[in-house]
Amino acid sequence: MQDKGYLEGLMVSPAPHIAGPMDSSLIMQDVLRAGIPAIIFALIRFGPKALAVLAVSIVSCVFLEAVTRNILGRRQTIGDMSAAVTGMIIAFCCPADIPLWMPAVASFCAIVIAKQLFGGLGQNFANPAVTGVLMMVASYPEVFTSGDTPLELWNNNQDVPGMLDLFIGNTSGCLGEVSAAALLLGCLYMVFRRTIDPITPLVYLASIAASAAFMGFNPLFHVLAGSSVLAAVFMVNDYATTPLTRKGRVIFAVICGMLTMLIRVYSSYPDGVLFAVLLTDLLTPHIDRLTGRRPLFAEGGSGDE
Amino acid sequence: MPENKLRGIVFPKSKKTSGMTIIPMEVPDMVYIPMKQAPGEVYLPIASPGDRVKLGQLIAEAGSPRCAPIHSSVSGEIVSIDTLAANRDADELYIKIRTDGRQDLHESVVPPRIRSSYEFFEVVRSSGLLNFGRDRTPLSTVLENAADAKVDTLIVNGTESEPFLSAGGMNMLSFPGFMKDGALAIMEHLGLNRGIFAVGSDKKPAMEALKKELAGENRLELYSVRDYYPNGFDTVLIKEVTGKLLPPGKKPADLGILILDCGSVIKLGQLLDTGLPLVSRSITVDGDAIARPMNVEVPIGTHVTDLIAFCGGEKAPIRKIIIGGPITGRTIENSNYSVGKDDSALLCFSELYAKDTAESSCIRCSRCAAVCPMDLMPMRIMDAVRRSDGRAFSKLSAFSCIGCSACSYACPARIRLSERIMKAVAYFKNAGKAEGSAYPSLSSNSARVASVGTADANGAPSARRKGKGGRNAG
Numbered sequence: 001m002q003d004k005g006y007l008e009g010l011m012v013s014p015a016p017h018i019a020g021p022m023d024s025s026l027i028m029q030d031v032l033r034a035g036i037p038a039i040i041f042a043l044i045r046f047g048p049k050a051l052a053v054l055a056v057s058i059v060s061c062v063f064l065e066a067v068t069r070n071i072l073g074r075r076q077t078i079g080d081m082s083a084a085v086t087g088m089i090i091a092f093c094c095p096a097d098i099p100l101w102m103p104a105v106a107s108f109c110a111i112v113i114a115k116q117l118f119g120g121l122g123q124n125f126a127n128p129a130v131t132g133v134l135m136m137v138a139s140y141p142e143v144f145t146s147g148d149t150p151l152e153l154w155n156n157n158q159d160v161p162g163m164l165d166l167f168i169g170n171t172s173g174c175l176g177e178v179s180a181a182a183l184l185l186g187c188l189y190m191v192f193r194r195t196i197d198p199i200t201p202l203v204y205l206a207s208i209a210a211s212a213a214f215m216g217f218n219p220l221f222h223v224l225a226g227s228s229v230l231a232a233v234f235m236v237n238d239y240a241t242t243p244l245t246r247k248g249r250v251i252f253a254v255i256c257g258m259l260t261m262l263i264r265v266y267s268s269y270p271d272g273v274l275f276a277v278l279l280t281d282l283l284t285p286h287i288d289r290l291t292g293r294r295p296l297f298a299e300g301g302s303g304d305e
Numbered sequence: 306m307p308e309n310k311l312r313g314i315v316f317p318k319s320k321k322t323s324g325m326t327i328i329p330m331e332v333p334d335m336v337y338i339p340m341k342q343a344p345g346e347v348y349l350p351i352a353s354p355g356d357r358v359k360l361g362q363l364i365a366e367a368g369s370p371r372c373a374p375i376h377s378s379v380s381g382e383i384v385s386i387d388t389l390a391a392n393r394d395a396d397e398l399y400i401k402i403r404t405d406g407r408q409d410l411h412e413s414v415v416p417p418r419i420r421s422s423y424e425f426f427e428v429v430r431s432s433g434l435l436n437f438g439r440d441r442t443p444l445s446t447v448l449e450n451a452a453d454a455k456v457d458t459l460i461v462n463g464t465e466s467e468p469f470l471s472a473g474g475m476n477m478l479s480f481p482g483f484m485k486d487g488a489l490a491i492m493e494h495l496g497l498n499r500g501i502f503a504v505g506s507d508k509k510p511a512m513e514a515l516k517k518e519l520a521g522e523n524r525l526e527l528y529s530v531r532d533y534y535p536n537g538f539d540t541v542l543i544k545e546v547t548g549k550l551l552p553p554g555k556k557p558a559d560l561g562i563l564i565l566d567c568g569s570v571i572k573l574g575q576l577l578d579t580g581l582p583l584v585s586r587s588i589t590v591d592g593d594a595i596a597r598p599m600n601v602e603v604p605i606g607t608h609v610t611d612l613i614a615f616c617g618g619e620k621a622p623i624r625k626i627i628i629g630g631p632i633t634g635r636t637i638e639n640s641n642y643s644v645g646k647d648d649s650a651l652l653c654f655s656e657l658y659a660k661d662t663a664e665s666s667c668i669r670c671s672r673c674a675a676v677c678p679m680d681l682m683p684m685r686i687m688d689a690v691r692r693s694d695g696r697a698f699s700k701l702s703a704f705s706c707i708g709c710s711a712c713s714y715a716c717p718a719r720i721r722l723s724e725r726i727m728k729a730v731a732y733f734k735n736a737g738k739a740e741g742s743a744y745p746s747l748s749s750n751s752a753r754v755a756s757v758g759t760a761d762a763n764g765a766p767s768a769r770r771k772g773k774g775g776r777n778a779g
Contacts (some may be wrong), residue, residue, distance in 0.1 A: 007610070007640035011625040011659040014724045016632040016710040018468065018658075020314070023717045024668055080665065122668040122718070239670045244682065295702035296680045297553055 024121070028081035030195040034186030034233070035088050041182040042175040046096035050175050056100050058087030060107040068116040082121045086110050089129035089234050092176020093227065093274065094136075098143055106132035126281045127241045129234075134274050141269070148172045150225040151270040166224035173226070180229040187233040200242065200249045201232035207257020215265060222261065227273035231260070235273075241281040248284075248291035256280040312678045313533035313541070314711050319468030324510070327475050327587050327600040330615050332404050336379050336606035337643040340365055340398035348372060350400060356383045359411035361582055363431075364400055373433040373443035373646075377411070378584040378604035379404040399643070402606070415580045422494040426452075432582040433646070434573060437566040438462060438537065439633065441647045444569055452495055454558035459497050460546055461488055463504040463511070463567035464530050464537035467630030470650050472587040472600045476571050477504065477511035481518035483574025484567060488525060490577055491570070497563070500525040503546050504567075507532040534632065535709035539564055541678045553705040568649075583646055588612070592627075592653040596620040607644045609637075612651060624659035627652040632710050662719040673712035673722055679705050683712040683722045690729040698733055706730060 042050040065083035069076050077083075090106050110132030118124045137144050145152060149172050153160050161171045169179025176183070191198045208228055209219035222228065236242060236253055243249050256276050263272025340348040352364045358377040365375040381404035417428045430445035440447065461484070465473040477484060488500045502519070504512050506529045519525050530536050530545050540551045542564065549560050557564050572583060584605055591598040596617030603612060609626065613619065627634045628648050644651075673683035681702060689697035698704075703726060710723040 007623055007626070008638075010623070010636065010638050010640070011661065012636040012638050013625075013661070014721060015634065016714045016723070017625070017627050017634065017636060017652075018631040018714065019662060019719055020672075020715045020717070022672070022715075023662075023719065024665055027668070027670065027717055075663075075665075077665070082668075120666060122666045239668050244669060244671050244674065244684065292685075292701075293674060293680060293682050295682075295705060296550065296678075297702055297705040 024080045024082070027195055028085050030190060030193050031085045031234070032081065032088060034190045034195070035085075035092070035176070037182035037185040038092065038176045038179065038230075039088075041169055041179045042092075042096075045169060045178060046175065049096040050091075052100060053094050053096060053098060053103055053175060054088070054091040057091040057094070057103040057107055058084050060104040061087030061090065061111050064107055064111040065116065068112050069120070072116065074120065077120060080121060083111060086115070086129045086132075089176070090132055092230055092234065093129070093133040093174050095144060095146060095174050097146075102136050102140065102143065106136045108132070109135040122240045124240055125285070126278055127235055127238050130274050130277050130281070134278060137269070137274065144174075145270065146172055149270065150221075151264065154221070154225065155270050160221065160225070163220055163224060166221070174230075176234075177227040177230040180224050183229045183233045190233075190237075196237040197246060197249060199246060200236050200253050203250050203253035204232045204236045204257050205229070207254045208260055211258050211261035215261065217265075222264070226264070226271040228260065231256075231273045231277055235277045236280075241284055243284055243287045243291060245288075245291050245293050248287045251287050251291065252280055252284065255283065311531055311533055312676060312680065313535055313709075314676055314714060315533045316466070316468045320471045320507075321469070322589050322591055322598050322600050323471040323474060323507075325471070325475065325598075325600050327472060327479060327602050329585075329602040330604065330607065330612070332379055332406055332408060332604060333607055333611040334404060335384070335608070336381075336402050336404060336604055337399040337608055338364070338375060338378065338402065338606035339643055339645045340375065340400065348375060348398070350386050350398065352377075352383055352386075352400065354383050354385050357381070358383060358402060359409045361414040361580075361584060362411035363413070363582075367443070370446050371442070373435055373445070373583075374431060375400075375605075375646075376433055376582040376584055377402060378606050380407050380409040381405045400606075410581075413580075414582070417577060417580050419490075419577070425490065425494040428576065429573065432573075432576050434569060434576065434583050435646050437568045437647065437649065440566070444565075444573065447563070447565070448491065448495065451558060451563040454556075455561055456495065456558055456563045457497055457499060457561045458547075458563070459488060459492055459495075459500040460542065460557075460562055460564045461500070461502045461567050461570050462537055462542060462564055463502060463508070464532075464542065465508070465567075466505055466532060466534040466536050467632050469591045469652055470589050470630050472589040472649065473567055474505070474508040474511050475600050476587050477508065477567055478514050480571050480574065481511075481514040483571045483578065484515065485518050485522065485525065485574070486577055487570040487572075487574030489522075490573065491563075491565070492524060495563070498524065501528050501546055502526070502567075503528045503530045503542060505530055505532045505536065535678055535707070535711055538678070538707050538709055540707050541709075586644060586646060586648060588644065588648060589650040590616045590653075591650070593658060594619050594621045594623045594653040594655040603644050605644060605646055609640050609642045609644070609651060612644065613640075613653060619653070621655035621657075623653045624656050625654040627654070632714065664720050665718045667718055667720060670717060672715040672717065676711040676715045678709060678711065679707060681706060683726065686726055686729075687720065687722060690725060695733045695736065698729065704730055704734070 061083045062078050066078050090103055094103050110128035114126050114128040114131035115124045150160050165171055167180050171178055190196045205223050209223050212219045212222040236256055243252050259276035259279055260272045263275050348365045349368050350365045359380045362377045363374055364377050367374050379402055381402045384401040384403050386398055386400050419425050434444040436442050436444050436447045463477050492500050502515055515527055528546050535541055536545055539557050543549055543551050585602050588603045589600050599616055626637050629650055667684055686701050686703045706726050708723055708727045712722040
C-alpha cells in the first residue's frame with residue numbers, strides 16, 4: 001500500500017477541521033469600520049487636528065502593544081487589531097485641541113497598564129480606552145473642558161443647542177461624541193454584522209432617558225448630549241468588560257445608565273459617562289456570577305459557581 | 306417544556322455536491338479491505354492469499370459483538386493479508402485483492418427468505434451492516450440491544466447537517482422505497498408501532514420523494530428537522546423530533562427510542578431485496594482540491610488515491626484530507642488509506658484551507674454559548690478546566706456536553722473548546738470514580754489543562770485505587 005502513498009506529510013488537526021467565518025481580528029475590523037462615519041464627521045467638523053489626534057492614539061496604541069508583548073515575551077497580538085480599536089476610542093474621547101502627547105500617554109495607560117499587565121485582550125477587567133482617557137481627564141480636567149459643550153452649557157444653566165443640532169453633531173465636544181447620527185450609523189453596521197447585541201446600547205440609552213426623566217430633566221437631551229451615544233456604541237458593548245449573558249448585559253446597561261446620570265448631575269465633572277462605564281466594568285464579574293445561564297440539564301442549580 | 310430556540314450553526318449553501326446523483330465507481334485494479342474498522346474490534350480472516358473471491362463473499366468473521374463480518378467488495382484474487390503502516394493502527398490488517406473486473410456475484414448472495422425474527426436478525430448479522438454516523442456499531446448489535454430494551458419508536462436520522470456531506474440526502478432521494486422497506490422490516494421484527502423519518506429541512510427533493518413513497522403508510526411519518534448543526538446528535542435530534550429531553554448518561558433506548566442512520570436503513574432495504582451484504586459505501590468526495598466533486602458509490606477497500614483519480618484528480622496540491630465530515634471527521638497524515646465501512650466522505654483541501662490556526666485568548670464574546678445546543682457556557686467551563694475545579698465544572702453542567710464542537714467552530718479566538726472540555730469530562734469522571742464522589746473538587750496542583758489527558762494515568766486518584774486493592778489482597 002505504501003507504493004501508492006504519494007501524498008505525504010498531510011496536515012492533521014483535531015475536530016472541527018473548519019472554523020467559523022469570524023475570528024477576533026475580523027470582529028475588531030468590524031468595530032474599526034463602525035467608527036468610520038464618526039471619523040469622517042470629525043474630520044469635516046474639526047479638520048486636520050482631528051486626524052493628528054487619531055493618528056497619535058492609534059499609532060501609539062499599536063506600537064505600545066507590540067513593545068509590551070515583546071518585553072513580556074508573549075505572542076505578538078497586534079494582528080488582532082484590538083489595539084487599533086482602543087486607539088480609535090481614545091481619540092474619540094479627546095477634544096481636537098488636545099496637546100498631542102496626551103493621547104499618547106492615555107494610550108500608555110490603556111494598553112500597558114489596563115490591558116497588557118492584566119494579560120492582554122479579554123483578560124482586562126476595565127475598558128482600556130476608558131481607563132486611559134480617565135487618567136488624562138483626572139490629571140488635566142481643564143483640557144477636557146472647553147466651556148461650550150452642550151453639557152457644560154446645561155450645567156451652567158445656559159442655552160443648550162437644539163435637538164437636531166445635537167443629533168447631527170453641530171455642537172462642540174470631543175472628536176467622536178459630537179454626532180449621534182454618525183455613531184448610530186456605525187452601530188447599525190455592527191448590529192447588522194452581529195458584532196454586538198443591540199439590546200445593550202438600547203437599554204443603556206433608555207436607562208439614561210429614564211433616569212433623566214425621573215430627575216426631571218429632558219430625557220432626549222441627555223441621550224444625545226455628551227458621550228452617551230459614544231458609550232452606547234463603543235463602550236458598553238466591549239466584550240471583555242461587560243457580562244457574558246444577555247440578562248447580565250441588560251443589568252449592566254441599566255446600572256451604567258443610572259450611574260451616568262448620577263455623576264453627570266451630582267459630580268463636578270460635566271459628563272459622567274467614562275466614570276460610569278469604568279465603575280460598571282468593575283461590577284461585571286459579580287453580574288456574571290449572578291446571571292449564569294440555565295443549562296438544558298442543570299446539575300448545579302442555575303449554573304452559578 | 307424547554308424553549309424551542311434554535312441553538313447551533315446554520316451553514317449557508319455549504320454542499321457543492323447536493324443534487325448530484327450517486328455514481329457507482331469503476332472497480333479499481335486493487336482493493337485493500339481494512340480488517341479493523343473501529344477501535345477495539347477483532348476480525349478473523351477466513352480467506353488466504355491466492356484464494357479467488359467473488360463479490361459479496363465472506364472473507365473475515367467477526368470476533369466480537371463490536372464488529373460485523375466483512376465481505377469481499379470485488380471479484381478477484383487475494384494477493385496478501387498484511388499489516389501496513391497506515392492511519393488507523395499500525396498493526397492493522399488489510400486484505401489486498403487484485404480485481405478481475407468481472408464483479409461476479411458470490412453464490413451466497415441471494416434474496417433472503419425471512420420467516421421469523423430470528424432469521425431476520427441472522428440476515429442482518431451476516432450482512433456486515435453497521436449503524437453509520439457516529440455510532441458505527443454493527444446494525445445487528447444495535448437491533449438486538451433495542452429488542453432487549455423497551456423501545457417503541459424508531460427514528461431514522463436523515464439530517465446530515467455538516468457542510469459538504471450530501472450522499473445521505475441523495476440516497477434518500479434515490480432509494481425512498483428501500484428506506485421504507487428497511488424501516489418497516491425493523492419495526493415488524495422489533496415490534497415497534499411508530500417510525501419517524503427525520504429529514505433535514507434543506508433536503509426538499511428527498512422529502513418529496515419520501516412523502517410520495519409514504520403515502521397511505523400510516524406506521525411511518527415524515528418529520529422535517531430544522532437544518533442546523535448539530536441536529537443529528539441523539540440528544541438534539543430527540544428534542545427536535547419528540548420534544549423529549551435525553552438526560553446525560555442515558556441512552557435513547559431509555560426513552561423508548563431507537564435511532565438509526567438513514568444510510569444503514571437504506572442498505573438494509575437493499576439487503577432484503579437482493580441479499581447483497583455491505584460491500585460499498587455512498588461517499589461524498591469534495592473539497593477545493595478535488596477537480597470534480599461528486600457523490601460516489603465506492604467499493605469498500607478502495608484506495609483514496611484511486612478515489613481521488615476517479616473524481617478527476619487534484620485541482621490543486623492536496624494538503625489536507627478529512628475522512629468524514631469537516632466537523633466530526635478525522636484527518637489522515639498520508640494517503641495510505643482505504644475506504645472503510647464507516648466512512649461517509651472524503652474531503653481534500655489545498656494549502657488555502659490547510660492553515661494551522663493558533664489559539665488566542667478568549668475575548669468573552671459569548672459566541673460559544675450562543676451556539677451550544679445544551680445551553681452551556683463553554684467559556685466559563687474552560688475557566689473551571691483551567692483551574693482544575695471539578696465542582697465548578699459540574700455546577701456548570703459540563704458533564705452534559707455532547708462534544709458536538711459547535712463552540713470550537715464559532716470561537717473567534719479559535720480556542721479548541723470542545724476538545725478540551727471533552728478531555729476534562731473524561732478526566733473528572735475518572736477522578737470522581739476513584740474518589741468515590743460524583744464530582745470531585747481537585748486541588749489546583751493535581752492537574753492542569755495541558756495534562757488533563759495524561760494525569761489520570763499516573764495521578765494520585767489511581768494510586769489510591771491500587772492501594773485499596775493491595776489491602777484487600779492482603
